[in-house]
Amino acid sequence: MFQKIRPNVQRTSLKLVWLKRDLRINDHRPIWEASQSGPTVVLYVFEPKLWAMPEMDRSHFDFIVQSLQDLSRNLGKIGGCLAVRIGELPDVFIDIARNFDITGLYSHEETGNGFTYDRDRRVSKWARQLGIPWTQVPQNGVVRPLKSRNGWAELWQTRMNAPITPTPTRMLIPDSFDWGRMPKGEELGLKPTQKMNLQVGGECKAIETLDSFLTIRGFNYRKGMSSPVTSRENCSRLSPYLAWGCISVKSAHKQLLARQREIREAPVGSIDSRWLSSLSSFSSRLAWHCHFMQKLEDEPELEFRNISRVYDGLRENDFNQERFELWKAGKTGYPMIDACMRALAQTSWINFRMRAMLMSFASNHLWLHWRPTAIHLAKHFLDFEPGIHFSQCQMQSGTTGINTIRIYSPAKQVIDHDPTGVFIRQYVPELAQVPNKYLPEPHRMPLDVQSQVGCFVGHDYPLPIVEHRIAYKSAQEKIFAVRQSNSAIDEAKRVFTKHGSRKKRDALPKFKKASDLRQLSLFDDDDKSGRSHF
Numbered sequence: 190m191f192q193k194i195r196p197n198v199q200r201t202s203l204k205l206v207w208l209k210r211d212l213r214i215n216d217h218r219p220i221w222e223a224s225q226s227g228p229t230v231v232l233y234v235f236e237p238k239l240w241a242m243p244e245m246d247r248s249h250f251d252f253i254v255q256s257l258q259d260l261s262r263n264l265g266k267i268g269g270c271l272a273v274r275i276g277e278l279p280d281v282f283i284d285i286a287r288n289f290d291i292t293g294l295y296s297h298e299e300t301g302n303g304f305t306y307d308r309d310r311r312v313s314k315w316a317r318q319l320g321i322p323w324t325q326v327p328q329n330g331v332v333r334p335l336k337s338r339n340g341w342a343e344l345w346q347t348r349m350n351a352p353i354t355p356t357p358t359r360m361l362i363p364d365s366f367d368w369g370r371m372p373k374g375e376e377l378g379l380k381p382t383q384k385m386n387l388q389v390g391g392e393c394k395a396i397e398t399l400d401s402f403l404t405i406r407g408f409n410y411r412k413g414m415s416s417p418v419t420s421r422e423n424c425s426r427l428s429p430y431l432a433w434g435c436i437s438v439k440s441a442h443k444q445l446l447a448r449q450r451e452i453r454e455a456p457v458g459s460i461d462s463r464w465l466s467s468l469s470s471f472s473s474r475l476a477w478h479c480h481f482m483q484k485l486e487d488e489p490e491l492e493f494r495n496i497s498r499v500y501d502g503l504r505e506n507d508f509n510q511e512r513f514e515l516w517k518a519g520k521t522g523y524p525m526i527d528a529c530m531r532a533l534a535q536t537s538w539i540n541f542r543m544r545a546m547l548m549s550f551a552s553n554h555l556w557l558h559w560r561p562t563a564i565h566l567a568k569h570f571l572d573f574e575p576g577i578h579f580s581q582c583q584m585q586s587g588t589t590g591i592n593t594i595r596i597y598s599p600a601k602q603v604i605d606h607d608p609t610g611v612f613i614r615q616y617v618p619e620l621a622q623v624p625n626k627y628l629p630e631p632h633r634m635p636l637d638v639q640s641q642v643g644c645f646v647g648h649d650y651p652l653p654i655v656e657h658r659i660a661y662k663s664a665q666e667k668i669f670a671v672r673q674s675n676s677a678i679d680e681a682k683r684v685f686t687k688h689g690s691r692k693k694r695d696a697l698p699k700f701k702k703a704s705d706l707r708q709l710s711l712f713d714d715d716d717k718s719g720r721s722h723f
């Protein structure tokens with residue numbers, strides 16, 4: 190039971206804006222609404238229990254601090270101030286309520302993990318008991334509560350078409366408020382990161398990144414998105430800014446529409462019309478962002494357990510720690526896997542196609558349960574967004590029951606996406622001198638070539654951890670054995686009804702036999718740039 194604080198004429202009233210994954214001033218309804226009357230405190234709380242979770246990393250912390258510093262500057266311009274605390278919730282709110290009369294709590298709805306869900310329930314209970322109204326508003330296309338997936342795309346569109354929330358021009362702040370200070374990572378047990386070339390947090394960086402994508406970098410988006418060589422430049426790189434809310438999906442979407450209009454209306458020949466196909470792909474992905482988050486919103490358990498329950502028990506008892514360690518360290522003997530894992534450990538970003546390959550390799554070739562591997566990747570993705578992440582990890586592991594089983598050949602990915610080894614040689618220096626011909630499978634290099642280039646496979650670079658064809662076949666058989674059962678079909682109906690993307694059709698597909706399940710990938714999202722995975 191929370192202690193009710195007696196009203197006191199001396200106590201200053203304030204409105205409390207609680208920041209979560211919404212570190213910006215523009216298109217921020219809680220900041221706008223709270224600031225319309227009376228003193229406002231905009232607060233970010235570093236929660237030690239959240240930061241102790243294995244998916245959280247120092248790079249996330251640094252990005253958040255940079256974003257808060259930017260926000261603090263922007264609040265300063267309108268007379269506001271950013272408050273920062275370290276502590277659990279609602280304890281921090283209880284502490285503030287000792288000296289101030291909190292007349293309203295304002296925040297965005299958060300589609301987070303189990304921890305944030307439980308914490309929100311505690312905050313809700315506290316606010317109710319103290320009679321403090323808590324205004325929670327949506328910040329993207331995720332609908333809470335969603336009755337049915339039918340018509341979701343229209344709801345998303347309505348959200349995107351809504352006007353941008355105005356930015357306050359003036360903010361009142363309470364006197365004698367302790368604004369706190371930005372913590373050091375070490376105070377939360379986070380050691381300094383060894384990572385390099387990380388994206389820098391903040392709303393101004395988000396705006397710059399989107400602008401350079403829409404006007405310059407995005408031209409080759411469609412062509413360049415799948416290769417780890419070109420994607421760093423050609424993809425939008427908006428993901429950490431969307432994940433931590435440095436820009437809203439709605440703002441990004443409106444700027445995209447404006448750019449599409451500009452291209453369509455430009456005099457013939459003045460802007461290359463190939464821009465339009467790239468921007469159309471980008472537009473779909475902004476919708477996918479919310480589509481995937483909606484899955485976690487509708488079924489929070491998918492953070493921990495298989496989306497399709499018929500796959501329960503498939504991998505749980507086979508976890509091989511040694512394989513896991515080699516995968517994490519980028520020492521699997523598959524150059525594309527190793528280069529991606531090492532690139533990720535250094536830079537915290539990799540493109541979609543390579544993420545899919547890494548996850549699929551861990552789940553299928555190495556037969557590791559998706560949960561520990563998903564947690565490891567989450568830690569290394571600067572853009573970790575629980576709703577997208579856990580749904581995608583399950584999709585690549587074949588446990589959604591409604592998507593194509595994707596098992597990539599890591600050797601083919603080298604041929605398709607890094608044929609001259611630009612990316613691989615950068616991150617796996619042991620292979621720097623290996624001829625292009627042997628880069629997909631260095632273990633096939635004749636001994637005299639190994640000697641010439643100074644790379645002995647099995648000594649300087651590992652032999653493959655598993656044999657691709659055997660591992661692929663074994664995984665495929667085990668998954669299909671489950672997928673062909675009658676219960677898998679019933680479960681697929683349930684999963685599709687709850688989560689499947691309807692696109693233009695509102696009707697459910699008919700599932701009568703196992704082969705119908707193959708069709709489902711056509712309804713859900715995919716990396717359309719290439720489907721030849723094997």
Ligand SMILES: Cc1cc2nc3c(=O)[nH]c(=O)nc-3n(C[C@H](O)[C@H](O)[C@H](O)COP(=O)(O)OP(=O)(O)OC[C@H]3O[C@@H](n4cnc5c(N)ncnc54)[C@H](O)[C@@H]3O)c2cc1C
Nearest residue numbers: 424425426427428474477478541544545572573574578581
């Ligand atoms: C196993 C796995 C885990 C993933 N985990 C995350 C994650 O934690 N956070 C995250 O933001 N994305 C995740 N993705 C999706 C995707 O890989 C990244 O969004 C994308 O690579 C980020 O780079 P970008 O901003 O340049 O993307 P762009 O291609 O420029 O796309 C623009 C935006 O659209 C959204 N988006 C793009 N692709 C997808 C997709 N397939 N599904 C949902 N939204 C998408 C993202 O918000 C992205 O920032 C994951 C994909 C896989 C296969």
